[in-house]
């Protein structure tokens with residue numbers, strides 16, 4: 001057994017390779033002609049340099065033109081009205097207006113993050129990787145989902161401002177705070193699901209519908225919360241916003 | 249006057265240059281691949297990439313732009329740290345001084361702030377592009393999970409930085425946010441107390457947010473970005489349609 005290690009690893013054999021890793025299956029580049037690929041230098045690097053230069057120019061001019069805000073010294077006794085979170089949290093603050101704070105501020109965000117992380121484990125198909133919206137059908141579904149979500153959201157926001165769920169049912173708190181918001185969320189999701197079924201979508205296309213609904217909700221509520229909420233977080237128009245309502 | 253050629257030679261034909269760059273000018277296939285593999289910075293790229301992934305309309309460069317913004321934030325952020333102390337007595341005036349009496353102070357502060365906002369936007373759009381092109385699917389599931397964590401870290405880094413100027417905007421934005429955390433069932437109030445360090449937003453919160461901002465959130469950010477990039481390589485480069493890459497079905501041998 002005891003072999004001379006110098007025989008196993010002879011000095012100066014000119015060997016230029018080593019075992020790096022063991023993998024199952026074929027390498028990602030198998031079956032792929034060199035005609036589908038180009039050298040990273042210069043083709044990829046030039047694109048990266050251009051993206052970086054473009055971003056630099058944009059950021060420099062933006063920073064020269066517009067100054068970062070600095071308001072008065074923090075004062076716990078003077079409440080800002082409206083007291084808004086940073087702009088990228090306005091979608092959370094917006095739903096906070098319509099349901100129990102624990103539901104809006106914690107449960108929904110946590111569930112959304114978990115669902116987001118789970119998406120690739122739910123849809124295991126691989127045919128449509130690399131194709132925007134998977135297919136023509138997927139594109140239609142995304143468009144439909146965008147329109148559907150936008151109309152419902154605007155309707156709901158207007159309803160809760162001018163008619164108000166809490167003016168219809170105040171007590172017990174579990175109704176306006178938990179049950180009605182949850183019923184609306186699940187009800188509209190179920191309706192979306194059945195409407196999308198008309199296209200006989202694959203899992204992938206169905207998920208495109210729901211992911212799109214999520215993105216549209218996220219963006220739309222951020223815009224409403226930031227540009228359309230004034231004194232006391234009531235609806236207003238962007239040009240009537242009180243000073244300080246834009247939290248950049 | 250020496251010609252361009254001989255200037256190039258003076259710069260490159262010496263031991264110092266050649267100890268750093270071991271290949272000749274990258275105008276041949278061999279030198280182009282060596283330019284990538286010989287460089288610590290560039291070796292993160294494969295030597296060849298699929299043409300499909302180079303189309304602007306595929307990635308919109310959003311990942312690269314997000315990464316670049318992170319670098320800008322790191323550089324301008326370190327610069328700001330030279331002039332800023334996280335105490336209620338000093339924070340606000342430090343920012344004022346930065347704007348009025350420090351050379352380029354205003355520009356650096358602006359760039360740090362606007363880059364942060366831009367990054368929140370580009371990271372979100374990057375996530376959308378990945379999902380809509382199916383780039384999150386097998387074998388890239390885990391990198392998608394890493395990505396979601398990067399998104400959360402981006403938001404939290406922005407949020408913790410928001411308090412540091414200690415003005416009304418910062419104070420109330422953070423108070424609104426931490427109150428929201430306080431409403432979590434069971435663990436809400438404790439979480440809020442840990443974050444704010446006192447019953448109300450005050451000097452303790454400022455120190456804690458600062459520590460989170462410059463270190464406790466930033467370190468995981470850097471590590472996860474490293475994991476993210478490493479996984480892109482291990483997952484076979486960027487996603488592209490099966491037909492053109494001819495990837496075998498899972499576990500299969502072609």
Ligand code: HEM
Nearest residue numbers: 307311312314315375383384391392395396398399486487
């Ligand atoms: C700090 C934030 C982030 C940085 C710097 C970053 C950087 C990058 C870069 C440079 C790429 C190469 C392709 C491209 O530019 O699109 C990429 C790809 C990818 N990113 Fe990110 N990313 C970030 C956040 C995210 C997020 C939030 C997600 C998803 C939730 C994500 C998921 C992915 C996936 C799955 C890929 C592979 C996509 C494919 O193969 O088509 N990343 N990322």
